[in-house]
Amino acid sequence: MGTDSQAEGRRGLALDGALAVAATGAGVLALALGDEGGTTAGVASYLLVVVAGAALLARRHQPVLVLGVVAVARVLVTVESEGDAALVLAVAIALFTVAGGGNRQRRLVIAVSVAVVLGAATAAAGPDDFLPEVLGEWAILLLPVAVADAVRSRADRVRDLIE
Numbered sequence: 477m478g479t480d481s482q483a484e485g486r487r488g489l490a491l492d493g494a495l496a497v498a499a500t501g502a503g504v505l506a507l508a509l510g511d512e513g514g515t516t517a518g519v520a521s522y523l524l525v526v527v528a529g530a531a532l533l534a535r536r537h538q539p540v541l542v543l544g545v546v547a548v549a550r551v552l553v554t555v556e557s558e559g560d561a562a563l564v565l566a567v568a569i570a571l572f573t574v575a576g577g578g579n580r581q582r583r584l585v586i587a588v589s590v591a592v593v594l595g596a597a598t599a600a601a602g603p604d605d606f607l608p609e610v611l612g613e614w615a616i617l618l619l620p621v622a623v624a625d626a627v628r629s630r631a632d633r634v635r636d637l638i639e
């Protein structure tokens with residue numbers, strides 16, 4: 477492995493570490509602050525936030541698996557503590573990673589499918605009205621998919637212009 481690829485690998489690992497720490501910190505903070513209803517999170521919710529954050533470290537090597545782990549953790553945290561905001565950042569990072577890499581059509585189908593199912597599951601587990609909740613979840617979850625696809629399309633166009 478050359479020096480450039482080693483430096484790129486270290487930058488990628490540093491970025492993944494920073495994203496994992498940010499997602500974990502945001503999740504812990506969201507659980508600690510709770511919601512207006514005074515629902516308190518249990519130890520299991522905090523552990524799930526840590527597991528989901530740690531999973532992000534593998535996002536470049538196993539993006540679909542990481543998305544699965546983070547999505548399941550989000551549903552479980554929502555059911556356990558109604559902390560539906562706790563893993564929004566982790567899910568967004570995982571969705572962005574899946575939607576932006578590999579076979580474009582396959583990855584977009586996976587990301588959109590997970591976002592739709594996760595949005596419905598999270599909305600169903602919440603105490604509020606289902607329809608407004610699911611529409612809000614879908615808007616939040618499909619945003620990183622759209623951004624990843626736009627970034628990828630732009631990079632493809634730039635690459636085509638250079639070649």
